Amino acid sequence: MKKYEELVQDIISKICQGVIRVKLLSEREISEKYETSRFTVRKALAKLEAIGVIKSKVGSGYFVNTAIIGKPLIYNSITENKFGEISYKKIKLNKRLPTPHEMQVFSIGENDYLWHIKRLRLVHGIVTQIEDTILPVSIFSHISNDVIENSLQKHVLSLGLEIDSYLTTYRAINLSKDDAILLDCKRSIAAMNITNRGFLKTGEVFVVSDIIDINYQCTYHTQFNSESLNYRGETGR
Incomplete structure (x- = not known):
């Protein structure tokens, strides 16, 4: 996995965990935190925006798209493109x-x-x-x-x-x-x-x-289904 893709995965994870709730750190702060280049950060942010996870506001930075919270997230190597x-x-x-x-x-x-x-x-x-x-x-x-x-x-x-x-x-x-x-x-x-x-x-x-x-490539974030797990564990299944 490329560095910017790892960064995308981690930011999505932090949003799902509730660690990032409203606004993302600035490009500079993300670059310093992950010890990576600003170019890599920009690529990651561009992908996150393309798949609808974040929204940019001119002069204000990047914000979590709250409309996706609690909903399945599915994107692939085609749908991430405009x-x-x-x-x-x-x-x-x-x-x-x-x-x-x-x-x-x-x-x-x-x-x-x-x-x-x-x-x-x-x-x-x-x-x-x-x-x-x-x-x-x-x-x-x-x-x-x-x-x-x-x-x-x-x-x-x-x-x-x-x-x-x-x-x-x-x-x-x-x-x-x-x-x-x-x-x-x-x-x-x-x-x-x-x-x-x-x-x-x-x-x-x-x-x-x-x-x-x-x-x-395809990435999913979906809710855990305990009923499916229990069904698969039933005797004779």
């Missing part, structure tokens, strides 16, 4: 009939079409992810290149739809030769396969995505 730092490149777009499995996932019939999108996601101009996405035509009657090369979540909201939640699974994988070429990296590099299923407030599944990410 939309302006992320771009997309379309590989393909086609409309097709669903497989039997997709019929079950989307609760649709065999004659209900799906959009199949394949695109690259770039962060600061560097290809980071390959994304295969399936969308039901019943919800998205039209998909353009402009939609593909921007945030799909923002497009969903622009249609007046309300996103409720996501079901996400992570799995470490070995890159295929074709994927390594698209990601411009060696096949031996660490890679993560991330599958997402998104739900609307109405209960409908509006998207299924399969993502391959290189050097993926």
